Amino acid sequence: MSEQTGPGGFAQRIGAQVEDADDGGARIAFEVREEHLNPAxxxxxGVLATLVDTAMGQAVRTTTGEGEVPATSQLTVTYLRPGSPGPLVVTGRVRTRGKHLTVCEADVEQDGEAVAHAVATFALLHR
Structure with a gap:
């Protein structure tokens, strides 16, 4: 993908932008604003969980064929440090692609530091 595009759905509504998605990988840019912060x-x-889920879903979509729809069946997010207002980048990648299940990983970075790491399993629905 040469241009930034929205990922659709909820992630797009909160401002996520797909910078790249190809060959089992995806990169999402996100600007953390005041409305994305918790009381602390x-x-x-939850915003981070949405972003890693979206990045991994975009990565899976680069490997699917006609009639295959990825659906998150398991998601684990490890929060490594607090995120703050400003830009961050989420990188998702397919680790293992099976006939019915795909395993992915994602990393979130802000200011050159790791903010979160995630692992997810996607079921491939056939429609």
């Missing part, structure tokens, strides 16, 4: 003044964990 740091990036809400």
């Amino acid at each position: 003044g740091t990036l809400h964990g």
Whole structure:
């Protein structure tokens, strides 16, 4: 992908932008704003969960064929440090692609530091 595009759905509504998605990988840019913060003044964990899920889903979509729809069946997010207002980048990648299940990983970085790491399993629905 040469241009930034929205990922669609909820992630797009909160401002996520797909910078690249190709060959089992995806990169999402996100600007953390005041409305994304929790009462402690740091990036809400639910926003991070949405971003890693979206990045991994975009990565899986680069490997699917006609009629295959990825659906998150398991998601584990490890929060490494608090996120703060400003830009961050989420990188998702397919680790193992099976006929019915795909395993992915994602990393979130802000200011050159790791903010979160995630692992997810996606079921491939056939429609």
